[in-house]
Amino acid sequence: MPRLDKQYLLGVKINTCFKNFNDLLGHIENNLLANKAANNIISTTNVEFIMDAQDDLEFQNLINSASLSIPDGYGVLYGLFYLQILDKIHQKDLPKAVFILVSFLAGIFLPILYRMQKTPNESLTGISLVEHLVALSHLKGYTLCLLGGWPKDIFGKRVQTDIDVATIATQNLLKKYPKARIIASTSQFSHKEYDDTATLSFIHNCMLKSKISHIDFVLVGYGHKNQEKWLIRNMAYIPASVGIGVGGSFDVYAKLLPKVPLTLRKLHLEWFFRLLVQPWRVKRILKAFPYYPMYLFHKYVLQK
Numbered sequence: 001m002p003r004l005d006k007q008y009l010l011g012v013k014i015n016t017c018f019k020n021f022n023d024l025l026g027h028i029e030n031n032l033l034a035n036k037a038a039n040n041i042i043s044t045t046n047v048e049f050i051m052d053a054q055d056d057l058e059f060q061n062l063i064n065s066a067s068l069s070i071p072d073g074y075g076v077l078y079g080l081f082y083l084q085i086l087d088k089i090h091q092k093d094l095p096k097a098v099f100i101l102v103s104f105l106a107g108i109f110l111p112i113l114y115r116m117q118k119t120p121n122e123s124l125t126g127i128s129l130v131e132h133l134v135a136l137s138h139l140k141g142y143t144l145c146l147l148g149g150w151p152k153d154i155f156g157k158r159v160q161t162d163i164d165v166a167t168i169a170t171q172n173l174l175k176k177y178p179k180a181r182i183i184a185s186t187s188q189f190s191h192k193e194y195d196d197t198a199t200l201s202f203i204h205n206c207m208l209k210s211k212i213s214h215i216d217f218v219l220v221g222y223g224h225k226n227q228e229k230w231l232i233r234n235m236a237y238i239p240a241s242v243g244i245g246v247g248g249s250f251d252v253y254a255k256l257l258p259k260v261p262l263t264l265r266k267l268h269l270e271w272f273f274r275l276l277v278q279p280w281r282v283k284r285i286l287k288a289f290p291y292y293p294m295y296l297f298h299k300y301v302l303q304k
Contacts, residue, residue, distance in 0.1 A: 040067035044126035047075040047288040126246040138177035146185040148221030149250030169253035191222035
């Protein structure tokens with residue numbers, strides 16, 4: 001496997017060598033799928049991952065040991081770009097007060113400066129990655145398994161219902177990509193370790209019906225930390241080549257949540273739309289803004 005460019009943002013690894021999904025999918029096909037027993041994990045690392053990893057070293061180590069840690073959201077890309085700008089400012093050997101002022105102004109205008117780059121990296125969100133992998137399966141026959149996802153009320157609490165989010169998401173995705181090989185999909189099991197045996201039994205039965213002994217991609221929507229820990233415990237027992245935690249992606253493809261409008265995506269305002277449709281996210285969004293940029297400024301500017 002080729003060596004991959006990476007940076008560390010607040011101690012969390014981010015692979016920075018993929019400009020867009022074409023680059024990422026090419027690497028996955030040419031490298032991660034080559035060894036069926038490799039049990040590769042891809043972390044879709046967003047700002048919430050990074051902030052939670054500050055107080056949870058186990059989670060930080062989990063991300064840093066993943067085969068890939070891709071930037072899910074422009075907040076991560078902005079943070080990495082800000083570190084590059086700070087390095088250039090440091091080289092000017094400015095007085096401390098001037099350094100703080102210039103660094104502050106750079107942070108204020110960061111979104112504009114980022115877009116002024118010749119070829120800025122794209123955000124590689126878990127939601128978009130799900131559809132890209134299903135499309136790839138449609139074209140090339142790769143096998144997938146979808147686990148997790150559940151309806152929530154306006155307070156973010158799980159709703160007791162018979163709705164199987166992963167299965168509905170699968171049905172909707174297959175309407176667009178009818179040749180995709182989604183071997184198994186279910187939301188009936190939890191991320192808890194006591195459910196592992198039943199979950200694996202379900203997957204193995206689906207594999208037996210499809211006459212396969214291996215799955216290419218396992219997409220797990222149990223929420224960050226839980227989904228990655230599930231993959232570490234269980235991938236080898238499926239077995240599967242690539243495991244990816246995809247958070248609430250299945251809710252979108254099951255149409256329990258609307259997709260972020262293209263205009264807001266272009267303006268990098270996905271967080272604002274999610275706040276409108278999921279007001280329970282307010283604490284998580286505040287963690288991403290304004291706490292995250294303030295924490296970056298304190299860590300990399302004021303403490304220097």
